[in-house]
Amino acid sequence: MFSDDKSNNGGFLGNFWTKVAHGFSPAIIEGETCQIYHEGSNGVSIEIEKLNKSFGDHHVLKDIDLSIKPGETFSIIGPSGTGKSLLLKHIVKLIDADSGRIIINGHDIDDPVARKGASDFRYSMVFQSSALFNSLTVGENVGLWLREKRICAEVRIRRIIQEKLRLVGLEGKEELRTSELSGGMKKRVAIARSLAMNPDLILYDEPTAELDPVTSDELARVIMSLKDKVKLTTIIVSHDLNFALYLSDRVAMMHDGEIIALGTPDEIKKSQNPIVRNFIYTTTKGIQGEGD
Amino acid sequence: MQILKPIGSSVLAVGQTVGEMISLLCEMLYFFKEAPRNLTSIFRQMSIVGIETLPIAMLVALFVGMVLSVQTGSELALYGTQEAIGAIVGLSMVKELGPVMTSLLVAGRVGSSMAAEIGAMQVYEEIDALKTLEINPVRYLAMPRLIACLFAVPALVAFAMVVGIIGGGIVAEVNPKIGVPFNVYYENMTRAINYKDIIKGLFKAMVFGGIIAHVGCYVGFKTSGGARGIGESTTRSVVLSFLLIMIANYLLTRFMI
Numbered sequence: 272m273f274s275d276d277k278s279n280n281g282g283f284l285g286n287f288w289t290k291v292a293h294g295f296s297p298a299i300i301e302g303e304t305c306q307i308y309h310e311g312s313n314g315v316s317i318e319i320e321k322l323n324k325s326f327g328d329h330h331v332l333k334d335i336d337l338s339i340k341p342g343e344t345f346s347i348i349g350p351s352g353t354g355k356s357l358l359l360k361h362i363v364k365l366i367d368a369d370s371g372r373i374i375i376n377g378h379d380i381d382d383p384v385a386r387k388g389a390s391d392f393r394y395s396m397v398f399q400s401s402a403l404f405n406s407l408t409v410g411e412n413v414g415l416w417l418r419e420k421r422i423c424a425e426v427r428i429r430r431i432i433q434e435k436l437r438l439v440g441l442e443g444k445e446e447l448r449t450s451e452l453s454g455g456m457k458k459r460v461a462i463a464r465s466l467a468m469n470p471d472l473i474l475y476d477e478p479t480a481e482l483d484p485v486t487s488d489e490l491a492r493v494i495m496s497l498k499d500k501v502k503l504t505t506i507i508v509s510h511d512l513n514f515a516l517y518l519s520d521r522v523a524m525m526h527d528g529e530i531i532a533l534g535t536p537d538e539i540k541k542s543q544n545p546i547v548r549n550f551i552y553t554t555t556k557g558i559q560g561e562g563d
Numbered sequence: 564m565q566i567l568k569p570i571g572s573s574v575l576a577v578g579q580t581v582g583e584m585i586s587l588l589c590e591m592l593y594f595f596k597e598a599p600r601n602l603t604s605i606f607r608q609m610s611i612v613g614i615e616t617l618p619i620a621m622l623v624a625l626f627v628g629m630v631l632s633v634q635t636g637s638e639l640a641l642y643g644t645q646e647a648i649g650a651i652v653g654l655s656m657v658k659e660l661g662p663v664m665t666s667l668l669v670a671g672r673v674g675s676s677m678a679a680e681i682g683a684m685q686v687y688e689e690i691d692a693l694k695t696l697e698i699n700p701v702r703y704l705a706m707p708r709l710i711a712c713l714f715a716v717p718a719l720v721a722f723a724m725v726v727g728i729i730g731g732g733i734v735a736e737v738n739p740k741i742g743v744p745f746n747v748y749y750e751n752m753t754r755a756i757n758y759k760d761i762i763k764g765l766f767k768a769m770v771f772g773g774i775i776a777h778v779g780c781y782v783g784f785k786t787s788g789g790a791r792g793i794g795e796s797t798t799r800s801v802v803l804s805f806l807l808i809m810i811a812n813y814l815l816t817r818f819m820i
Contacts, residue, residue: 365691395695402692404684416696419703421600468696 314342314504315376315392315471317362322371324357331357333528335371339521344498344505346515349525350550355508356399358525359474362506363396375472394472395465399480401457403449403464409436410445413463435463438500439493455486459493466501475507479514487514494518512554516540524550587701587781594699594706601707608711612673612772613718619672620665624723627660628652628730636734636741645741649751652731657756657764661724663812666771669716670804674779677708678800681783682793690784705780709773716772717765724764728752763819770815771808778804 322335331354339345347355360366362373364380373380376392403412414432417423423431436442439459452460458478465473478494479487491514498505498518509515515522516536524532524539524547532539532547539547598605631652639645681704684690693700732752735743782800786792 360691363695365694396692398688398692400687402688404689404692416698419696419698464696 313392313471314502315394316341317472317504317506318372318374319358319362320372320374322358322361322373323369324354324361324366325369331528332361332368335528335530337523337530337533339504339506341504342502343520344494344507344518346507346509346519346522347525348509348512348515348522348550350510353525354528355510355525356476359396359476359506359508362472363394363474392471393468394474395468395470396474396476397458397461397465397478399477401454401461403452403457403460405449407449408445409441409447409449409452409460412449412460413445413467415464416468431467432463435466436460438466438497439463440489453486454481455489458482458490462493462497466497470503472504472506475505475509477509478507479509479511487511491517510554512551526550583785584777584781587705587784588777590701591705591709591777591780594702595710597702597706598710601702604703604707605710608707609715611676612669612711613715616669616672616715616719617722620668620719620723621726623664623668624656624661624727625730627664628656628727628732629734631655631660631727632731632734632741633738636738636743640740640742645735645743646747646751648731648735648741648743649748650755652735652748653728653752653756654760656724656727656731657760659812659816661727662720662764662767662771663808665720665723666716666768666775666808667805669712669719669772670775670778670808671801673712674775674804675797675801677776677779678782678786678796679793681705681780682786682796685784685786686789686793700784701780705776705784708780709776712772712776713769714772716775717768720765720768724761763815766819767812767815770811774807774811775804778807 317337317339319335319337322332323330324332335358347358349355357366361368362375362380367381404415407415410429410432411418413435414428417428417431432445433442436444439462441456441459441463444456444460449457449460462475475494478490482490494505494507495518497503505518507515507518516539519536521534522532522536522539523530524544526546532542532544534542540551542548542551632648635651636645636648639648639651681690684693684704690700690704693703732745732748735741735748736745779800782796782803786796788795
């Protein structure tokens, strides 16, 4: 009910004293290599079939069908309240669907047996609010997963933290408290925390929300550079049309719980769907979509 | 039929809350096996529950003992039986006032802060972030708090018992209406209290500590609705903890007599 533990930490008696020692130190594993930690990301394929979700009488997601290729950067755009973030939460299993299936790398994520088979991929999510832990420093936030999983020596964890912070342009900021960070920096720390898992799938929920245009642009550059350096599947949920069109290989537009348009950024810009045209018109502040 | 609808909804809501609380408790107990690898977090929580609450708990216990002594002692003096004050204050502090007063204080100070902290994490998506980082929130947040309360609340209560008894003894000696020397007070008190009473008092405190952590974490995890929701959770955790502590106190007293 409260949690869904995907970790397997072994038996109680077998390594009790090792665990006790671990309880006081961040990591006791020696050496430079990490267990269960593949350095490269592979990207995953995602198939969503007839996904439905209702809250009471409110039917929020209506027969969503979607296919995302491995390594693709895919954006879901649309006005607020159309179910974009809810769809993301279904993909990372934070919410269960009423009906329909989500298949990642050929395995249904709701099927416990198939899910076991699919456990060789990792996903992470960058939340709208960044969701950094205030009680931890920047470095501790980024290294949280590595330290909790205890799969690396502390020296190696520190190196990974430095490396991931460098990727998002925050090298040397390990010791800062999260309260000392600006909105844009928090977003970048959240991205670094996600990258520390070396995910095959990364999901961004409204990454430019509450950010000024300059910071949004910086963030777009960070995500763009990651796209070049790390071959992972990326899903971005945003109502910032320019941001989505700039970054994405393909874009889907949601309206009232349904996907009403799907295509490359150029195809979306040229769409003749009146809802898409209206969205483009309003979000670009009067600049008409191509084909007007 | 319309009258039955709200009654039925209330019964279902209570049933759901009880079910969810039992489910959370089972999950927290299950993760006790992971306690050795969460020692830093457990000791941090113990410090919050125990060391940071100690000064105020001592102050409250001191005054409770003093008030008990001045109220009861002056009444006993009317009948010339004031020497029994040591036994009365001692038994009251060990069996009832020490565990209950200290636990209510911890529920107000620590339980509410647990609900607010976990509630804020719930509202600001930090719990969801933990789940996506493959970290079980019950293991990471709730289990260390439960273990900390199970050990720190009895420790606080032990201090409160001693300080309350000392406070009562000081008043008994200093107050001219009572005028019982401390050595007489002490002898009466030790004659009346046996080790079983102390163990029962500390066991009560352990149960109350468990209730405080359980309620604080449960209410925190169920928080929704922004800043207002966090405020409501804080209040709800205090009210629910107080209520459950009082019910548990009656049941434990009933079965331990």
